[in-house]
Amino acid sequence: MNPAAQPRVAIIGGGPAGLMAAEAASMAGAQVDVYDAMGSVGRKFLLAGKGGLNLTHAEPFARFVERYGARQHEVSRWLQAFDATALRAWARDLGVETFVGSSGRVFPHDLKAAPLLRRWLHRLRAAGVRLHMHHRWLGWQAHGTLHFATPGGERAVPTDALVLALGGGSWPQLGSDGAWVAPLAQAGVDIAPLQPANCGFELAWSAHLRQRFAGAPLRPLVAQWVDRLGIAHRRQGECVLSEYGIEGSLIYAIGAELREQIAERGEALLRLDLAPGYALPALVERLAAPRGKHSLGDWLRRRAGLDAARCALVFELTDAATRADPHALAAHIKALPLRLRAPRPLAEAISTAGGVRLEALDDNLMLRARPGVFVAGEMLDWEAPTGGYLLTACLASGLLAGRGAADWLRAQQGRQDARETRD
Numbered sequence: 001m002n003p004a005a006q007p008r009v010a011i012i013g014g015g016p017a018g019l020m021a022a023e024a025a026s027m028a029g030a031q032v033d034v035y036d037a038m039g040s041v042g043r044k045f046l047l048a049g050k051g052g053l054n055l056t057h058a059e060p061f062a063r064f065v066e067r068y069g070a071r072q073h074e075v076s077r078w079l080q081a082f083d084a085t086a087l088r089a090w091a092r093d094l095g096v097e098t099f100v101g102s103s104g105r106v107f108p109h110d111l112k113a114a115p116l117l118r119r120w121l122h123r124l125r126a127a128g129v130r131l132h133m134h135h136r137w138l139g140w141q142a143h144g145t146l147h148f149a150t151p152g153g154e155r156a157v158p159t160d161a162l163v164l165a166l167g168g169g170s171w172p173q174l175g176s177d178g179a180w181v182a183p184l185a186q187a188g189v190d191i192a193p194l195q196p197a198n199c200g201f202e203l204a205w206s207a208h209l210r211q212r213f214a215g216a217p218l219r220p221l222v223a224q225w226v227d228r229l230g231i232a233h234r235r236q237g238e239c240v241l242s243e244y245g246i247e248g249s250l251i252y253a254i255g256a257e258l259r260e261q262i263a264e265r266g267e268a269l270l271r272l273d274l275a276p277g278y279a280l281p282a283l284v285e286r287l288a289a290p291r292g293k294h295s296l297g298d299w300l301r302r303r304a305g306l307d308a309a310r311c312a313l314v315f316e317l318t319d320a321a322t323r324a325d326p327h328a329l330a331a332h333i334k335a336l337p338l339r340l341r342a343p344r345p346l347a348e349a350i351s352t353a354g355g356v357r358l359e360a361l362d363d364n365l366m367l368r369a370r371p372g373v374f375v376a377g378e379m380l381d382w383e384a385p386t387g388g389y390l391l392t393a394c395l396a397s398g399l400l401a402g403r404g405a406a407d408w409l410r411a412q413q414g415r416q417d418a419r420e421t422r423d
């Protein structure tokens, strides 16, 4: 295509969503410029690589989309354009083979993000995508011109269409700090408050528990809670005691419900079954047997299978009378109450809930309030647990937004050409 006739798409934000938008817009025939506040793109993606880079999940599509909770309907539409299978094919195309781990999570063979990102950037540059680093977007100036702060001073950049992929508000040191909320709100875009997702929760532990057991894993374990509709749930998994409270994949998976309960009631009640291998009557019977000279800690280890960390939790959260009664003690071990007071701050969270409300967008992720402006990735109002669901939805939404921006521009140009011919 003649470059002069090519539509120009600006992408702001060089995380996975923005880079995928760049690739999609470029493949749809647009000239693409990517702007990012930092000195290099994909910093959070590289950090995800430190944990093995869980790219996606191999479970069936119907189960996969349920992970997006209240937003599964909308996200499933994005995933129809780019699902886990498409993601693995895309990685293979970049020369990165993936494998399915025992839990169904999908990783690159080398468990690293850097080689994938390197190859991806090489392919984007070869396709003509231009990267502009140290460009912090501040908002719009008159006539929709983009306003950037750069080391050389402020810069105004005109654009035909725009994809915003500015990330959420967690780990601001990596570039996504949520500062985009102000200019978008000013432009009339409806934004749900940014909140921590996939984060730990705070509890007031004793100094003894903090000092001796922070970092200790709790497993096996079943969490039990009653949701805001009054429905009781049980879920097996793992979590970790931390200095401030509790964290880990099981907590992340139910974190949205816990966070909302705290917002509504000031606390969330989570019960832990520390001995899921024993039914309550069996555990009562085992604990009621004559203890002889054994200390209670030793007895809990032998008769209930509790390790030191789970024993310490029982001592922390029961009184002497409960510990002296095998029935009450067993009941507590099977449903130890934790009163969670607050989620950890957004800056520490793995991901962000809240963001641009999906109702503010059309089917191609274009802002209804600002035609020609598309939004993708974690800055949109959806959330999901860890397990590869975050990157998959970021990439899928990036693809839709990038393709949507190029198509929208082409349609605009078509309309203008038709007008000129008519006149």
Ligand SMILES: Cc1cc2nc3c(=O)[nH]c(=O)nc-3n(C[C@H](O)[C@H](O)[C@H](O)COP(=O)(O)OP(=O)(O)OC[C@H]3O[C@@H](n4cnc5c(N)ncnc54)[C@H](O)[C@@H]3O)c2cc1C
Binding pocket: 012, 013, 014, 015, 016, 017, 018, 035, 036, 037, 038, 041, 042, 043, 044, 045, 047, 048, 049, 051, 052, 053, 054, 055, 056, 135, 136, 137, 138, 165, 166, 167, 168, 170, 171, 174, 175, 176, 177, 178, 179, 180, 349, 350, 351, 376, 377, 378, 379, 387, 388, 389, 390, 391, 392, 394
């Ligand atoms: C420790 C950790 C581990 C993770 N591991 C996984 C994992 O294994 N699997 C998984 O699925 N997900 C994982 N995630 C989540 C995943 O990394 C994010 O969901 C994903 O990176 C979000 O992509 P994004 O493109 O929407 O935003 P980001 O990756 O945050 O990219 C946004 C970009 O926008 C730029 N930007 C922001 N504001 C401006 C501005 N005003 N002007 C210009 N540029 C701006 C930023 O510099 C950044 O480059 C992990 C996250 C963390 C923190």
